[in-house]
Amino acid sequence: MLDLSHSLIALGLHTDRFVSIGTGLLVDREAAVAFGALARRASAAGFDLRALSAFRDYDRQNQIIAEKWGGGRPVTDDEGRALDRASSSDAEWRDRILRFSALPGTSRHHWGTDLDIWDAAAVSNAYRPMLSPAEYGGDGVFANLTAWLDERIAADDAEGFYKPYAIDRGGVAPEAWHISYRPVAMTYQDLVTPDMLLSLWRGEPDPSGVRHEPLAMLSAVESEVGELLARFVATV
Numbered sequence: 175m176l177d178l179s180h181s182l183i184a185l186g187l188h189t190d191r192f193v194s195i196g197t198g199l200l201v202d203r204e205a206a207v208a209f210g211a212l213a214r215r216a217s218a219a220g221f222d223l224r225a226l227s228a229f230r231d232y233d234r235q236n237q238i239i240a241e242k243w244g245g246g247r248p249v250t251d252d253e254g255r256a257l258d259r260a261s262s263s264d265a266e267w268r269d270r271i272l273r274f275s276a277l278p279g280t281s282r283h284h285w286g287t288d289l290d291i292w293d294a295a296a297v298s299n300a301y302r303p304m305l306s307p308a309e310y311g312g313d314g315v316f317a318n319l320t321a322w323l324d325e326r327i328a329a330d331d332a333e334g335f336y337k338p339y340a341i342d343r344g345g346v347a348p349e350a351w352h353i354s355y356r357p358v359a360m361t362y363q364d365l366v367t368p369d370m371l372l373s374l375w376r377g378e379p380d381p382s383g384v385r386h387e388p389l390a391m392l393s394a395v396e397s398e399v400g401e402l403l404a405r406f407v408a409t410v
Contacts, residue, residue, distance in 0.1 A: 176361070181381055184365040185374065186232035186284030188382075200229035202286035205355035209289065212333040215326075221319050222295035226303055226351075229286045232374070233386055236278035240390035242271045250274070252347060254306065268394040272406045273347050278389065279371045280407050282338060282352075287359040290351045293319040303351075310350035320350050338408035345405035363409060368399040 182188035192200040201209065209225065216223035241247035248256045249270050257270060282288040292303040296315045303309065303316075310320045324340075326332040334357050339349040374380055375389035375396070389395065395402055 176365070178381055180361065181365050181370075183285060184362040185279045185370065185380065186230065186235060186281060187380055187384070189229065189231075189286070192229060192286045195225060195228070199225050199227070199289075200286060201225075201289065202355065202358050204358050205287045205289075208333040208335065208355055208357075212335060215333075216293075216319070216322070219322055220295065221293045221322065223319070224292055224294050225289040226292055226305065227290045228283065228288070230281060230283040232278045232284065232380075235276060235281050235284070236387055236389065238275055239271065239278060240387070242275060243267070243390040264391070264394045268391055271391070272345070272402065276346075276406070277371070277375075277395065277402070278386075279366060279374055280403065282354060282359065282408065285359055285362045287355040287362070288338075289353055290349075291319075291323075291353055292316055292351065305349070305351050307348070307350065316351070323353070346408060368403065371403075372396060372399060 179188050179190060183191065189200055191202055193203050193206050195201050195206050195209065213223040238247065242249050245259050249259070249267065250256055251270070252273070257267075259267060262270065276282070290305055292305075292309075293316050296318065297303075301315075308314050310316045314320075323332060323335075324337075327336050332353075334355050335353045336356055337350070337352060338354050338359075339346050339352050342348050370381075374386060375392050377385055377388035379385050
């Protein structure tokens with residue numbers, strides 16, 4: 175039975191069902207067990223499967239959006255080239271931000287079911303993954319991991335994980351490094367409504383009574399919430 179805590183988790187406001195799988199890495203308990211099983215299978219195939227990021231809360235996601243909207247953090251095109259704010263309308267700038275960063279309250283990283291992964295066996299100890307398409311495709315350093323995992327996913331043999339951003343649907347850019355634990359992710363997919371999000375984005379109290387910073391680009395999203403969610407939020 176779903177309760178208030180499930181709604182709070184869906185919005186990135188609650189972590190009591192999560193466990194740590196490493197420094198700064200919180201994951202849903204079931205997803206953690208499944209990821210451990212997947213990592214052991216990857217090890218047997220010659221990979222050292224690790225998570226670079228997992229849970230990210232509402233306020234952190236809100237901060238990322240604010241920094242991008244205000245110019246304090248780079249906004250790029252699909253090739254990684256920095257874009258100029260002055261040459262874009264508010265709607266264009268919003269869409270470029272949402273291409274790579276979810277609106278707070280809509281990020282799958284809120285749920286503890288989604289991880290960004292890499293293969294430590296493919297690089298030196300000093301290497302720091304960039305989570306870029308070049309690393310995971312073609313002759314990139316993590317291309318072999320991509321091929322191995324995609325084969326497992328295609329056979330529905332990846333311990334319940336899949337890639338919600340495997341293809342470009344015109345919204346979020348493809349992310350070969352982003353995996354999601356479907357059995358639990360399905361719990362949260364439909365819990366967040368436009369009204370809940372608008373309330374949070376306007377700085378009104380969340381379901382537990384806590385207020386958060388208003389969304390920096392509220393004026394560019396509040397009249398198009400339904401359309402933006404359809405374009406930029408992946409379904410399970």
